[in-house]
Amino acid sequence: MFIDETIIEVKAGDGGNGCHSYERMKYKPKGKPDGGNGGNGGNIYLAGSSQIHTLQDTAYRRRYKAERGVHGMGKNMIGRRGEDVLIPVPLGTIVYDETTGEIVLDCLTDGQKELIANGGRGGKGNASLVTRSNPNPEFCEPGKPGEEKRLRLVLKVLADVGLVGRPNAGKSTFLSRVSRARPKIADYPFTTKEPHLGIVKNQNGPFGSSYVVADIPGLIEDCHKGKGMGIRFLRHIERTSILVIMVEATSEDPVGDAKVLITELEHYSVLLAAKPKCFLLTKTDVLSGDELNKIPEGWLGVSAVTGEGVELALRKLEEQLKTANYKEMEALKSNESAAD
Ligand SMILES: Nc1nc2c(ncn2[C@@H]2O[C@H](COP(=O)(O)OP(=O)(O)OP(=O)(O)O)[C@@H](O)[C@H]2O)c(=O)[nH]1
Numbered sequence: 631m632f633i634d635e636t637i638i639e640v641k642a643g644d645g646g647n648g649c650h651s652y653e654r655m656k657y658k659p660k661g662k663p664d665g666g667n668g669g670n671g672g673n674i675y676l677a678g679s680s681q682i683h684t685l686q687d688t689a690y691r692r693r694y695k696a697e698r699g700v701h702g703m704g705k706n707m708i709g710r711r712g713e714d715v716l717i718p719v720p721l722g723t724i725v726y727d728e729t730t731g732e733i734v735l736d737c738l739t740d741g742q743k744e745l746i747a748n749g750g751r752g753g754k755g756n757a758s759l760v761t762r763s764n765p766n767p768e769f770c771e772p773g774k775p776g777e778e779k780r781l782r783l784v785l786k787v788l789a790d791v792g793l794v795g796r797p798n799a800g801k802s803t804f805l806s807r808v809s810r811a812r813p814k815i816a817d818y819p820f821t822t823k824e825p826h827l828g829i830v831k832n833q834n835g836p837f838g839s840s841y842v843v844a845d846i847p848g849l850i851e852d853c854h855k856g857k858g859m860g861i862r863f864l865r866h867i868e869r870t871s872i873l874v875i876m877v878e879a880t881s882e883d884p885v886g887d888a889k890v891l892i893t894e895l896e897h898y899s900v901l902l903a904a905k906p907k908c909f910l911l912t913k914t915d916v917l918s919g920d921e922l923n924k925i926p927e928g929w930l931g932v933s934a935v936t937g938e939g940v941e942l943a944l945r946k947l948e949e950q951l952k953t954a955n956y957k958e959m960e961a962l963k964s965n966e967s968a969a970d
C-alpha cells in the first residue's frame with residue numbers, strides 16, 4: 631500500500647545513572663570513591679533511502695525507542711552507551727515536529743543520517759565528582775532522560791516532471807513509453823491510484839544524464855471538493871520543475887479542458903499551478919485528415935501507442951527543464967546573496 635503520511639513517536643535512550651561506591655581492599659577500611667559514570671542513552675536518527683518508496687513500514691511500527699545507557703558500577707566501571715536507532719525513510723520525506731509544527735528535516739539525500747532525538751547524558755559516578763573541597767562525595771548523578779518527540783512524516787516524492795491530466799488521458803501509457811516504469815494501464819478512469827516514477831534518459835543533456843517523471847492519478851473538475859480521488863496526491867508533483875498538461879485528442883475543447891485542470895491545481899496551490907507547463911494533445915493516432923489541425927497553437931501532439939510525436943515532446947520537455955532548472959539556480963543564488 632502507498633502510505634505518504636504518518637505520525638510516529640520517538641524516544642531516545644535515557645542516560646545510565648552514575649554509581650556511588652568506594653574502593654574496598656583488605657587492610658584499607660575506607661578507600662577512595664570509585665563509582666563509575668553511567669553510559670549515554672542511544673540517539674535516534676532518520677536517514678533518506680532510495681530503496682524505500684513509501685512510509686508503510688514506518689507507519690506500521692509507529693513507536694521507536696532507543697536503548698538506555700547502562701548504569702555505572704563500582705571499581706570505576708563505566709556503563710556501556712545505549713544502541714542508536716536508525717529509521718530509514720523514502721527520499722522526499724519531510725519531518726515535522728507535531729508539537730511545534732516546525733520542519734525538523736527534509737530528507738533529500740540517500741544515506742545521510744540526521745539526528746532527530748538526542749540520547750540522555752549518563753550521570754557521573756562519585757569518582758568523577760571528587761573535588762579538592764569534597765574528596766569523598768557521598769552522591770552521584772542520575773542519568774538525564776532521552777529526548778521524546780511526536781513527529782509527522784509527509785512524503786512528497788522527488789521528481790522533475792509531473793504528468794497532469796483527466797483520468798484516461800494516457801498519462802501512464804506515456805510514462806511507460808518514455809521510461810522503464812510499468813504502471814497499470816486500462817481504459818477505465820482512475821486506473822492509477824498512487825504516484826509512479828519513471829527515469830527518462832535525457833536525449834539533449836550531458837551524456838548519461840536523466841530526469842524523473844511522475845505519473846499521478848487523474849484530475850477531474852471539482853476534485854478539490856473531494857470528487858474523484860481528491861487533490862491530496864498533488865503533493866507528489868509539488869516539487870517538480872515542470873508540469874505536462876495532457877488532454878485527449880477526442881476532447882471537444884482541449885484548451886478549455888486544460889484550463890479546468892489548471893484551476894484544480896490552483897485550488898491546491900497557486901505556486902504549483904504557476905509552474906512552467908508543456909501542453910500535449912494525446913492519442914493523436916485517433917485523429918485523421920483535417921482533424922489533425924485540432925492541435926492548439928503552442929501544443930504538441932503525441933501518440934504513446936504509435937510513438938508519433940513522442941521524441942519531439944521529450945525534446946521540448948528537456949529544453950523547458952533546462953530553462954526551469956537554470957531559473958531555479960539563479961533564484962537560489964540571488965536568495966543567498968540577499969541573505970549575506
Ligand atoms: N489510441 C490510443 N490509445 C491510448 C493512447 N495512450 C493511451 N491510450 C489508451 O487510453 C486508455 C487509458 O490510458 P492510461 O495510460 O491508463 O491513462 P491514464 O491517464 O494513466 O488514466 P488514469 O490512471 O485512470 O488517470 C488505455 O486504454 C490506453 O491503452 C494513445 O496514444 N493512443
Ligand SMILES: [Mg+2]
Nearest residue numbers: 801802821822
Ligand atoms: Mg494512469
